[in-house]
Amino acid sequence: MNYQPDPERYERMTYRRCGKSGLKLPAISLGLWHNFGGVDVFENYREILRTAFDRGITHFDLANNYGPPPGSAEENFGQLIKKDFGGYRDELIISSKAGYLMWPGPYGEWGSKKSLFASIDQSLKRMQLDYVDIFYSHRPDPDTPLEETMGALDLIVRQGKALYVGISNYKAEEAERAIAILKDLGTPCLIHQPKYSMLERWVEGGLLDVLERNGVGCIPFSPLAQGMLTDKYLKGIPTDSRAARASGYLQEGQITPEVIQKIKKLNEIASERGQTLAQMALSWLLKDPRVTSVLIGASRVSQLEDSLKCLENTEFSEVELASIEGILW
């Protein structure tokens, strides 16, 4: 049956301005790193995408290498854009990235102009799109001048292949330099995509201040620490979880007794707040106005629905915050 999006899809979502740009992003965005590749089930990821759009999620995040196999998430997404979302391109913010290993040889990764130009063309072809909304340098390249990487991003925008540019995994100082170069070139940096969650807080040591000072948005990735900030690992490792799957990036070894201890205590605070742990972990990030959107993953519709409920309570009392700090430190 033809997909008809929910006519009330914009009523329950909150949209937050991305830094000082004109672009608003949904408080929750959906990433296609896992669960949308060639190894995954079409009907399942189609349902996840439809539900997301029905619930006001307008932003979908990809990268050249998402799969597995690499590239297959973009291909699958491209097919679904055609089948389900063809008439809605102007309601979507689609991002892609280049920087991690994608094809053999010296141009298949990192941040040279050669690599970025080849990669965006490949991504557009796989997704059957004329342009992406946001194109990222996926990681800083220690061997390529930052001016070259940022210059390539600027040119990609001038050629109409992307509307905005972003950086990901850049530390505070690198980010500040990249933002300054982009500003001089006349293509402001829209957004930074760092790993940030209750269990991974490096951005609080300077990056968030750099972004705020420069009017750049922030979209934390892996806000649930790949599923660890949910109640799923409290009683062992479920066979259908990311930690158990061969194609999953989360290693069993990361789920240590210390982590489980923290999760148990956090889970209790979440219950007292009337939230699941997943909801509290997302709300905790969204309490900071410097965070534009949180970039979640989901392996099934029920997880997406659970996570979306975080929007019902993003306020924390001083006592709750202090208890959480006590657990995290």
Ligand SMILES: NC(=O)c1ccc[n+]([C@@H]2O[C@H](COP(=O)([O-])OP(=O)(O)OC[C@H]3O[C@@H](n4cnc5c(N)ncnc54)[C@H](OP(=O)(O)O)[C@@H]3O)[C@@H](O)[C@H]2O)c1
């Ligand atoms: N820029 C970068 O370098 C970079 C790196 C990584 C990710 N990202 C982006 O960030 C996105 C999100 O990353 P992520 O998938 O690691 O995010 P995440 O939200 O931390 O983890 C998502 C996983 O957690 C589990 N989960 C999600 N919601 C749940 C819920 N309500 N209850 C129980 N379990 C739940 C599912 O795993 P199960 O399979 O166990 O069900 C799901 O696949 C990616 O898709 C990608 O777009 C970017």
